[in-house]
Amino acid sequence: xxQEPEARGPVVTPVRVVIALCLFAPFVAMLWVxxxxxxxxxxxxxxxxxxxxxxxxxxxxxxxxxxxxxxxRDQAARKAAREGGASQ
Numbered sequence: 810x811x812q813e814p815e816a817r818g819p820v821v822t823p824v825r826v827v828i829a830l831c832l833f834a835p836f837v838a839m840l841w842v843x844x845x846x847x848x849x850x851x852x853x854x855x856x857x858x859x860x861x862x863x864x865x866x867x868x869x870x871x872x873x874x875x876x877x878x879x880x881x882r883d884q885a886a887r888k889a890a891r892e893g894g895a896s897q
Contacts, residue, residue, distance in 0.1 A: 818890065824883050831876040835869040 838844075845861040852860045 818887060822883070824879055828876045828879050828883075831872040831879075834872060835865055838865055 839862070845858055847858065848856040850857055
């Protein structure tokens with residue numbers, strides 16, 4: 810008797826959309842140069858152009874960590890759903 814195909818959840822979920830936005834936001838922020846190509850406001854004497862980019866280094870790291878944690882949670886939930894569905 811042939812086995813039934815594995816039931817998969819949807820590929821695009823709200824969690825995956827949030828993950829994509831977390832990973833996409835730094836690219837948009839850095840490629841939109843016109844938004845930060847200025848000197849003022851300065852921060853401890855550093856022009857905006859430079860400290861804005863350095864702030865995005867830290868912010869990008871945080872966003873990547875959030876995306877990774879969400880991805881781990883999503884994969885664990887899918888694995889649990891697969892194993893739970895297989896035992897029924």
